[in-house]
Structures are given as C-alpha cells and as structure tokens.
Amino acid sequence: MKYRRFGKTELQIPVFSCGGMRFQQSWDDLPEEKVEESVQLNLEATILRSLELGINHIETARGYGTSEMQLGWILPKLPRDKMIVQTKVEPMEDPAQFLRTFEQSMRNLRLDHVELLSLHGVNNAQTLEWALRKGGCLDMARKLQAEGRCKHVGFSTHATNDLIVKAIETDGFDYVNLHWYFVNELNAPAFRAAAARDMGLFIISPNDKGGMLFSPPPKMVELCAPLSPIAFNNLWCLSRPEVHTLSVGAARPGDFDEHVRSLEFYDRAAEVVAPIEARLRAALEEAMGAEWCRGWSEHLPPYVDVPGEVNLQEILRIWTYVKGLDLLQWGRMRYNLMGNAGHWFPGANAGKADAVAIRSALREYRFGDRLGEILAEAHELLLDAPKKRLSEGG
Numbered sequence: 001m002k003y004r005r006f007g008k009t010e011l012q013i014p015v016f017s018c019g020g021m022r023f024q025q026s027w028d029d030l031p032e033e034k035v036e037e038s039v040q041l042n043l044e045a046t047i048l049r050s051l052e053l054g055i056n057h058i059e060t061a062r063g064y065g066t067s068e069m070q071l072g073w074i075l076p077k078l079p080r081d082k083m084i085v086q087t088k089v090e091p092m093e094d095p096a097q098f099l100r101t102f103e104q105s106m107r108n109l110r111l112d113h114v115e116l117l118s119l120h121g122v123n124n125a126q127t128l129e130w131a132l133r134k135g136g137c138l139d140m141a142r143k144l145q146a147e148g149r150c151k152h153v154g155f156s157t158h159a160t161n162d163l164i165v166k167a168i169e170t171d172g173f174d175y176v177n178l179h180w181y182f183v184n185e186l187n188a189p190a191f192r193a194a195a196a197r198d199m200g201l202f203i204i205s206p207n208d209k210g211g212m213l214f215s216p217p218p219k220m221v222e223l224c225a226p227l228s229p230i231a232f233n234n235l236w237c238l239s240r241p242e243v244h245t246l247s248v249g250a251a252r253p254g255d256f257d258e259h260v261r262s263l264e265f266y267d268r269a270a271e272v273v274a275p276i277e278a279r280l281r282a283a284l285e286e287a288m289g290a291e292w293c294r295g296w297s298e299h300l301p302p303y304v305d306v307p308g309e310v311n312l313q314e315i316l317r318i319w320t321y322v323k324g325l326d327l328l329q330w331g332r333m334r335y336n337l338m339g340n341a342g343h344w345f346p347g348a349n350a351g352k353a354d355a356v357a358i359r360s361a362l363r364e365y366r367f368g369d370r371l372g373e374i375l376a377e378a379h380e381l382l383l384d385a386p387k388k389r390l391s392e393g394g
Helices: 037-052 067-071 095-109 125-132 137-146 161-168 188-196 218-224 229-238 253-288 290-295 312-325 328-337 355-361 368-382
Strands: 003-005 012-014 016-019 057-059 084-089 114-120 150-156 175-178 200-203 245-249
Touching: 012 016, 016 037, 016 253, 037 067, 037 253, 067 095, 084 095, 095 114, 095 137, 114 137, 114 175, 125 137, 125 161, 137 150, 150 200, 161 175, 161 188, 175 188, 188 200, 218 229, 218 253, 218 312, 229 245, 229 253, 245 253, 253 290, 253 312, 290 312, 312 328, 312 368, 328 368, 355 368
Parallel strands: 016 057, 016 245, 057 084, 084 114, 114 150, 150 175, 175 200, 200 245
Antiparallel strands: 003 012
16 A cells, blocks of 8 residues: 655555445444344455555544444454544534534544544535634534544535635645546645645545546546556546545445556556546547637636526536546436535536526626537436435435
C-alpha cells in the first residue's frame, strides 16, 4: 500500500480508504438480533482484507444505518494504534443533538475516540450555518477534539463548488471529503482552496459517483486500455499530490483487488494516464465539439441562482459525459436523484425548466441559445423512475 500525509493532520493515510456504506445489513438502524450472521461475517472479512492490504483507514457515518454498530463488533478486536477510524455526523440546528448523535456513534463503534470526525453533509447554506454559528456544531466538534474524543475535524460535502469554497475559506476545518474525479472537475476551485490551506483531501466514491466504473460501457473500456477504467480514474486522481485518499465503498473483500492492482503504476501515474486522458478528451470533443468541451461550465451559476432552481451544472455535466463516453447507466442514476434526495442532490431536473426564463437569466452563457434544446434532450435521454439515495433504500 502507498501512503500520503493527510495535510495538516499529519496522519499517514493510505491512498485507498475502506468506505463503510455498502457492507452493512441495513440503511436503517436495527436491533442487534436482526443482523444476519452471513452479513456480519462478510463485513468482518472485508475489514480484515482491508487491513491485510494496508488499508487501515476505516470510514463510516451515523447515517449509514447498521454500519457503525456492525463495525463495533470487530473494531475493538483489532490493533487500535495502527488504525485510522473516521465517522461522520450531520450538522444540526441543535448542537446538543449533534453531541448526542456523536455519543451514539461512539457507543455503536465501541471506541473511546476516532481519529477523524466529519460534519456530514455541509451541502447548503443552512447546514453550513448550523456548522459555523457561534456555539454550533463545529464548536461542539472542537470541544470533543479538546477532550480527546476525536483527533481532527473536517467536513464532507455534496454542495455546489461556491459553497464548498466558502466553507474551506473559514479555515475552520482540518480536512474535506469532496467529489472530484475525471467526470467531475467542477470542484477544482475547492480542490485548490483546500490544497492552499494544507487540508487533508479525501475523494468521495470516485468509481461509483465517478462513472459507475465497476460496470463500464465498452467505449470506456476501449479508451482506457491497457488500464481498466477503475485503474485509470484512480491514477488520474492520484497523479495529483494534493489528493491524499480515494474512498472504496467495498461490499465484499474482493472489491479492493482492482484498486490495489492499479498501484503497479503508482510511481509513474501521470505518465501512464496522459495518453489515456488524451484519448478520452478527444472522444469527448468528437462527440460534443471542442468549443463545448472547453467552455460548457463557464458562467453557469449554482442552482439557487437559476430560475426554478434547475441544477444546470449537474444536468449539463451528466449530459456531456453520457453523450461523450456512453456513461448512460451512471447518467440515469445521477439524473434521477436530482430533486429526490433533499440537500444531498438538490435542484430540479430539466423537466421543470423554463428555457425562456433560464436563457434570459444567463445572458453571459455562451451556449444560451442551445439550452432549451439541450435540456429537452437531456430529460428525454436520462429520465427514469425517480431514484432514492442508498441511505433511503434506493
């Protein structure tokens, strides 16, 4: 395994983290007796395989149903001083409730402290305000840090880039969990802001949210050869020294294998990914046009500033990579979450778009005259039965 310094935390963190959102019994809290033995044995085998590979960062959340409880049945049996444990608690209006929720997490995990505590889902102005207000959740987390209950405090986010940058620029956090990978460079300014402050940078779900690369379309397989799409995306991220770790949401022990194989090219990652990236970008330009690829995201406001709160940034991003790289399965999953997952995937889809009002509001957008046509095509191509987030049973 390879390790990187996790920014100002000074932790040596593996470049892959064991994400705990896919191996649990249920997304709802359950009584202990409802957890099936086979599910628990699989979880324990997954954790042991993770540690065998040197992936000693175990990451979970209070919002992951039985994940914490099930981890609590194995973590105390493992060498604690060799592990980095992270859990996440959502910001709340009442910081006392935030504290009670953290205490529940610790009881579930059967630990007296965690190395990393994240404010989970700083996704909009309200959750940011609950985090940052005087006496709010960030102050409560820092109190827990002073007491030794957590070693470092960060935040996770699915927000638009402007809000992420705002949170980073408070200088209130030690690290950030965010989305950034080949099919999502919208958060590049947040990426740079975090790096400038020496924050730990944890990339969320780069091979699921980053294209469902565990089941890639033939076009992606062909363009990424001789690497797999997973290996390409891993190395594309890790070729940037500012990135410290990539989340692997493992559901079984074998889910780590392809990721670990990609480390064969770790020491020359930039060299190996360069020709593949060039082919991918050429394919995008062939499908979408060079002008679109260079400038589609420029002057696109966040959804809160678009008539009807239509999430143009996400719609056009998804449409671009679906059309350019055949990522239709991924695109439909992401598109149909829009507006159906609260602040975790906010904004309306293109079905509710008033193209005339949007065009009028986006006078500086160079592709404004095409927006009506694009939004209609995206909606027809991507609309499916509404999806729920995994944590909501979908």
